[in-house]
Structure formats: structure tokens, C-alpha cells
Amino acid sequence: MDTALAPLPNQALAPTTPDGAAVAVAAAPATPLARLVAMPMKSKVMLGAAAAGLVAVLVALLLWNKPDDYKVLFANLSEKDGGAVVAQLSTMNVPYRFTEGGNAILVPADKVHDIRLKLATAGLPKGSVVGFELMDNARFGQTQFQERLTFQRGLEGELTRSILALGSVENARVHLALPNQNGFFREQQKPSASILLTLHPGRTLDRSQIAGIVHLVSSSVPELNPKAVSVLDQTGALLSDAPDGSGQSLDEQQLKRIQQIEAIYLKRVTDILEPVVGRDNLRANVTAELDFSQSESTSEQFRPNQGPDAAAAVRSQQSLESTAGTPALPSGVPGAATNQPPVAANAPINGASQAMQGAQTGAGGNNQLRRENVTNYEVDKTVRVTRGASGTVKRLTAAVVVNHRSSTDAKGKTQTVPLTQEELDKLTQLVQESIGFNKERGDSVKLINAPFRVEPPKEEEDIPLWKQQEVRELLKTGAVPLSLALVALIIVFGLVRPALKAARPPEPQPEEAGQQLEAVADDPLALPGSDAVVALEAPKSLEKLELARQLARDNPLVVANIVRGWMTGEPA
Numbered sequence: 001m002d003t004a005l006a007p008l009p010n011q012a013l014a015p016t017t018p019d020g021a022a023v024a025v026a027a028a029p030a031t032p033l034a035r036l037v038a039m040p041m042k043s044k045v046m047l048g049a050a051a052a053g054l055v056a057v058l059v060a061l062l063l064w065n066k067p068d069d070y071k072v073l074f075a076n077l078s079e080k081d082g083g084a085v086v087a088q089l090s091t092m093n094v095p096y097r098f099t100e101g102g103n104a105i106l107v108p109a110d111k112v113h114d115i116r117l118k119l120a121t122a123g124l125p126k127g128s129v130v131g132f133e134l135m136d137n138a139r140f141g142q143t144q145f146q147e148r149l150t151f152q153r154g155l156e157g158e159l160t161r162s163i164l165a166l167g168s169v170e171n172a173r174v175h176l177a178l179p180n181q182n183g184f185f186r187e188q189q190k191p192s193a194s195i196l197l198t199l200h201p202g203r204t205l206d207r208s209q210i211a212g213i214v215h216l217v218s219s220s221v222p223e224l225n226p227k228a229v230s231v232l233d234q235t236g237a238l239l240s241d242a243p244d245g246s247g248q249s250l251d252e253q254q255l256k257r258i259q260q261i262e263a264i265y266l267k268r269v270t271d272i273l274e275p276v277v278g279r280d281n282l283r284a285n286v287t288a289e290l291d292f293s294q295s296e297s298t299s300e301q302f303r304p305n306q307g308p309d310a311a312a313a314v315r316s317q318q319s320l321e322s323t324a325g326t327p328a329l330p331s332g333v334p335g336a337a338t339n340q341p342p343v344a345a346n347a348p349i350n351g352a353s354q355a356m357q358g359a360q361t362g363a364g365g366n367n368q369l370r371r372e373n374v375t376n377y378e379v380d381k382t383v384r385v386t387r388g389a390s391g392t393v394k395r396l397t398a399a400v401v402v403n404h405r406s407s408t409d410a411k412g413k414t415q416t417v418p419l420t421q422e423e424l425d426k427l428t429q430l431v432q433e434s435i436g437f438n439k440e441r442g443d444s445v446k447l448i449n450a451p452f453r454v455e456p457p458k459e460e461e462d463i464p465l466w467k468q469q470e471v472r473e474l475l476k477t478g479a480v481p482l483s484l485a486l487v488a489l490i491i492v493f494g495l496v497r498p499a500l501k502a503a504r505p506p507e508p509q510p511e512e513a514g515q516q517l518e519a520v521a522d523d524p525l526a527l528p529g530s531d532a533v534v535a536l537e538a539p540k541s542l543e544k545l546e547l548a549r550q551l552a553r554d555n556p557l558v559v560a561n562i563v564r565g566w567m568t569g570e571p572a
Contacts, residue, residue, distance in 0.1 A: 043499040050495035057488045071112050075104040081125035131157035171198040192228040193217050207253055210239050254292055257391055261288040268434040281403035289395040297386045320372035400447040419449045
């Protein structure tokens, strides 16, 4: 009895060829590592290249998404210092970048402090402004003039540094005029200063900041009057007040005052007219003319004391009495007649009195009497100092335009109708009352009625999608990630997939199974032949089918009757 060989481990039953010969089939590797080792060399090379490409794409994506870790090393350097710093960084092999404006130098964040220390040892940046450090390098034997000049340069540098600390100032230069003083006080000249400022684009200095700069410089220089400090900008415009007071233009504070006054009056006009004509049917403008001149007057008035009960105030009083000459000696006969009291003096209208005559004609008498009284009274004095207010309203003008009234007829058609003269007069009176109209002051109010022109809405331009700024920014941002993703897909479908497909064993075809297995299986063990394979018996149903076909060929009429009986249900 012929027996078949038992199959080897991990080896399926060998298929047979049409002539019954058995062919050998190689056993497939069981583990992924074994299958990888069993791959052809070409597939291994393709997989290695694909893995390296995918790793490169992943690293590129990580580096692209990683933010730039650069920090500012120095900012606002002059061109000379910037060139020296960049040259030193190139010598040190340190990567650097510039900002968009080129005002700052960026270096890696972890090297900022180290690089600053190294550049400081090299004396960089030197800086275009020097201060009192010039006094540290004083040379031996320098003259007094050189010493004064060095001190002046140092003082100018320190003031420049202080002014550059302001946020609006980009660059500054300070010029000091320090005259040489002598021993004569009357002949000493006062110092002066000039400041040139370069402001950042779009920035300005207000009056308080300019006054602060002037005060800073005047306080830093002995005996420097703030009026002797001139401040100019890069356009040559004088920012500070002229020393001679010739500047007649309005300063920023005065302009703000005018704008505030005009805004207040404009709000009054709009608030009172909008409820009447509507918010979109009104346009108004108010112009205010203010008087910023200041006047001061002093007057003294002297008036006597007036009124019946006004008592004069005595300021000083002086009395003087003097007698000159020798007294008269007694004369006459002694007795009772001589001792009689004197008779009352009679003062005739014409002629001297008896006493005066007796005094003048007295025996041996020569007497002179003088009395003098001086009285000084206080006089009223009034001193008045009047100062005129600054910023008073000198004149107001208001211009108002009111739109036509919209009306709708019975058919629903809307049309505009002008206002009547009576309505315009009422609106004009409202405007005059709201702004405090004063005819004597020269105020003017003009109110007219005119239809407003409504501009048609602007049609938006149909910008192509590829020209839109948002799309461009999106494409610019996603160009690199999309490119890397495309490269990754090319690697996967161009290298990985063909390598895996080449490593997969081909499926055997029935007609070529024996040849393929014989070609693949290089086994010295001889496979069993067709004699070792047991032939299987054909099924009986095939013989009956063949007999039915033979009957149909031989007796087609009988077969037709049988089929008709099946269909009708009647026996044949």
C-alpha cells in the first residue's frame, strides 16, 4: 500500500499539478521581525530611506512651529555703534537678527547676558553721547580753557541723556553758551542754551513737556534764565516761547480751549434741534473767537473827606510862639492911681489899638510877640489794580443746515417738502437762545433749509479669492506645513507602500502553482509524486446528469412531453 509523507512542521500540504505531481511550498515567517529580515535588500533600502524622510519631515514641522527664542541685545543704536556690534558678533560666531525697523539687534535668549558682558569688555557699544566720564580721562598739563571745554561737553552730554529719557524724543542735542566770567559783576554775561529735538514719527510734545525740558536745562546751569533757553524740533520750528515775547501764535492750551468752547456750544445746538428735525436731518458748526490778551491797570485816587459828619483826621500839629525885645519899665507917679487895673482895650476900625500903642510907646519898652500854628490832616487815597480775564468769548458764529421734511401722501409715495419761513425763524431763535446770542458782541447765526444728498451705497469690489489679504496670509502661514505634509505623503506612497508590497509573497495561481512552488521551494527533500496522492471517486450525481443529457439528445420528443407534464401537472 502506498502512503503519503507526513507534512513537516510549519509546512502546508503540497499542492499537485494537473498530472498529479506534488510541488513544495516555502513556509511563511511567523513574526514581523522575521518577515522584515526575510525582505529583499531593495525593499530594506526603500524602507530605510522612507523612515529617514519621515523623521526629517517631523523635525522640520517641530522647528517650524517652535517660536523664535530671540531677545533684544541692544536697541536704538547709532549706525556706527550698530556696525561695530554686528562685526563683533560675527567674529564671535553668534547668530543675530534685526527687527523690522532695524532699531534693535536680536540674539538667542540664552546668550543675551553673556554676550553683553563680552561686548562690554570690548568697549561696545561706545555710545554717541558722552557725559562727565570725560573728566575721568583728564590729561596732565591741560590748560584752563581745555578744562572748561571738557566740563561743558560733559554737562551737555548729561543733559542730552536726561532729555533722551522722554518717550517722544528720538534724538537730542544740547548747546550751552557759558561765557567766561570776570571780576566785575556789572559786566558779567548770562549763559544761554539751545536744544534741538528729533521726535519719533507721529509724536509731539505738549506745553507742559516743553516747559519741563526748559526747566531741566535752566536748573542744571547756574544763573541760566529759563527765557534764555530755546527748544526747536527737527523741522526748525520753535517749540518754546520766544525770549522777546514776539510769538503771537496760539499755543496748544489755547487751541484746546477754543475747541472745548466750540464743542460745548455745538452740543447745545444739536441737543435742542435734534428732537425737532431728527438726528440725521441736521448739520451744525459753531466757531468761537476768544480773547486771550491780558491787561493790568493801576490807579490812585485822592478825595477829600466828604459829608457833614466826616471828621478830619489830624496827622500832625505844630505850634510856635516867640517874644523878642526888652520889657517896659514901670513909670508914673506911685500911688493909688498907678495900682488901678487896666482899662479894656478899644480896637478902633482905623488905627492901632491902645495896647499896641502903649506897647509901642511905652517908656523904654521894645517888645515883639510871634505865634505860629501848623496842622496837617490825612487825605483819602484809593489804589485799584484791575486785571483783565484771559480766554473770554469775543464773538460767536453758528451755521446750521436743516434737511427738508419728508412727507407721505395717500398713495404711499414719499417726497421731501421744504420748511416754511415761520418754522425757520423759530429754529433760528432756538439756536440764538442756546448759544447766548449777543448782537452787541457781533454774534452771527445762519440757518438754512436744503435737501440732503444721499449717496448710493458703494458696491464692494469683487476681489478674487487668491488676491484677498486674508487668503494670502493663510497661504503664507500654511505653505511650509502643507509642503512638508505633501513630502510625507510622497514618501509613504512612493517608498513605504512599494517596499511592503514587494516584500509580500505572491499568491499562487492554479495553473501555475506547481511551477511557482517549484521555483520558490529550493528544498533538497524530494516531494512525493502523483502516485502518493489517493484519487478521489467522482460523485454519482454527475453520472445521472450525463445520462439525462444523453436522453435529451436521443429522444427529444419524450423529454419535451415530460417537461410539459411538469408544467401542466398532468402525467406524461
